[in-house]
Amino acid sequence: MAAFTSVVGRKCWATNKYQVGVMNDLGDPNVLYVQCASKDDHFSNTTVPNAGIFHWSFCDSFTGSTLFWCTLTWNGVSTSFQSFNDFTRARCKRCIWIARTDGVYFSPTFPPAHETWAYAW
Numbered sequence: 001m002a003a004f005t006s007v008v009g010r011k012c013w014a015t016n017k018y019q020v021g022v023m024n025d026l027g028d029p030n031v032l033y034v035q036c037a038s039k040d041d042h043f044s045n046t047t048v049p050n051a052g053i054f055h056w057s058f059c060d061s062f063t064g065s066t067l068f069w070c071t072l073t074w075n076g077v078s079t080s081f082q083s084f085n086d087f088t089r090a091r092c093k094r095c096i097w098i099a100r101t102d103g104v105y106f107s108p109t110f111p112p113a114h115e116t117w118a119y120a121w
Contacts, residue, residue: 012059018066020084021055021096021110024048026074032099036070036083053096055110064089072099077121079104 011017024032027050034046034054041058048054060066068084081097081104088095092108098115105115 015060015062015064016093017057017059018084018089018092019055019057019094019110020068020088021053021094022048022070022072022083023053023096023098023112024050024074025098025100026050027101030074030101033073034070036068038066038068038084041068055096060089070097072097072104074099079119079121081119 022032022034022036024030026032030050032048032052034048035044036056037043038058041056043054043056046054058066066084067082069080070083071078071080083097084095094110096107096110096112097118098105098107098112103117103121104119106118107113107115
């Protein structure tokens, strides 16, 4: 069973609510370090064990311009990318990024399905 670390957002009254997650699929004993931020929120120094998931939910801005960045680090390598932007907004309400040894994958659904390779380490 996967370990979950969650940051639950508030209710959204006039905008859409989204959930974004980062999953560690690096294999034992690899730990994934996650830092994600937007203009209004910052989730730093989150440690995600193998098979664990860190996820958060939020309300989109009134202008539909919310943007989140994440930096993922493991075994001395890192990658940074936009974890929520116009691309993800148009494809999902519950998105997940999956960290694997060959890179980071994107799934427009949770649980993950139809993952596509997105970023190298």
